[in-house]
Structure formats: C-alpha cells, structure tokens
Amino acid sequence: QVQLVExxxxxxxxxxxxxxxxxxxxxxxxxxxxGWYRQAPGKQRELVATIINGGNTNYxxxxxxxxxxxxxxAKNTVYLQMNSLKPEDTAVYYCKLRSLFKDYWxxxxxxxxxx
Numbered sequence: 001q002v003q004l005v006e007x008x009x010x011x012x013x014x015x016x017x018x019x020x021x022x023x024x025x026x027x028x029x030x031x032x033x034x035g036w037y038r039q040a041p042g043k044q045r046e047l048v049a050t051i052i053n054g055g056n057t058n059y060x061x062x063x064x065x066x067x068x069x070x071x072x073x074a075k076n077t078v079y080l081q082m083n084s085l086k087p088e089d090t091a092v093y094y095c096k097l098r099s100l101f102k103d104y105w106x107x108x109x110x111x112x113x114x115x
Contacts (some may be wrong), residue, residue, distance in 0.1 A: 002026040002104040003094045009109030016113070017083045022095030022106055024076040033098040034071060034078040038091035038111075046093065049080060061087075085113045 008020040020036065035050030049059045049069035049087040057069050078095060090113050096108035 001107045002028055002097060002099065004097055004104055006095050006109040008065070009093060011112045011114065012085055013115050014085060014087060014093035014113055016057040016085050017081070018085065018108045018111060018113075020080040020082070020093055020095075020109060022078045022080075022097075024078075024097050024104075028076060028097075028099060029097055031073075031076065031097060033096075033100075035082045035096050036069065037096060038079070038089075039094070039108075040088075040091040043091075044049050048093070051078065082111070085111075089113050 003025050004022055006022045008018060012018050031053060033050055033052050036048040037045050039045040040047050047060055048063055049067055051057045051069045051071050066084045071078045091111060092108040093111050094108045097104045
C-alpha cells in the first residue's frame with residue numbers, strides 16, 4: 001500500500017507564493033511519475049505539472065513560467081513551487097504517484113488566492 005501526504009496549502013494574496021510538498025510512503029518499488037493536479041469548485045480535475053523518473057517535467061500552459069515541480073528521490077517527495085499566484089489558481093491540489101501502472105492519490109490540500 002502507498003500513502004501520499006500533502007502539505008503546504010493555505011491562503012495567499014494575489015502575486016504571492018506557496019510551496020506544496022507530497023511525501024510518499026509505503027510499499028514503493030519504483031516511481032514512474034509524480035505530479036500535481038487541481039480541482040476548482042464546479043470544474044473537473046486538471047493536470048498542473050508532472051515529473052517523470054528521468055527528471056523531465058511537463059506543465060499546464062496556465063502555470064508555465066510561474067510554477068516549478070521538483071523531486072527529492074531519496075525522500076520520495078515531490079514539490080510544487082508556486083509563484084505569482086492568481087485568484088484562478090484557487091483549487092484543491094492533489095498529488096499523484098504512478099508506480100507499476102497503478103495510480104495513487106493524496107487527500108488534497110486547499111490553495112486559496114484572495115485579497
């Protein structure tokens with residue numbers, strides 16, 4: 001069993017920054033992809049950023065240049081540095097891990113961007 005624990009969400013003013021963390025624990029034999037997704041009220045869950053085992057990254061167009069995903073392989077932890085936050089970034093952010101063709105999700109952390 002794999003558990004993902006997210007942290008770092010909160011309330012921030014427009015233009016501010018937050019750093020999300022997601023630590024994976026449990027029976028992890030290999031990690032193929034780790035990533036962040038978000039879901040705003042009344043909207044579908046959408047991809048924010050992913051990082052594959054080799055280190056290549058992928059971002060949604062809406063966050064390119066503002067968000068940075070990174071990973072500490074020794075700690076099985078993925079981070080999302082979010083800068084220049086906008087009100088439209090408000091959502092619940094979920095961490096996802098793919099291992100051996102199976103997906104695991106965290107419980108989500110709320111990010112609210114408001115003045």
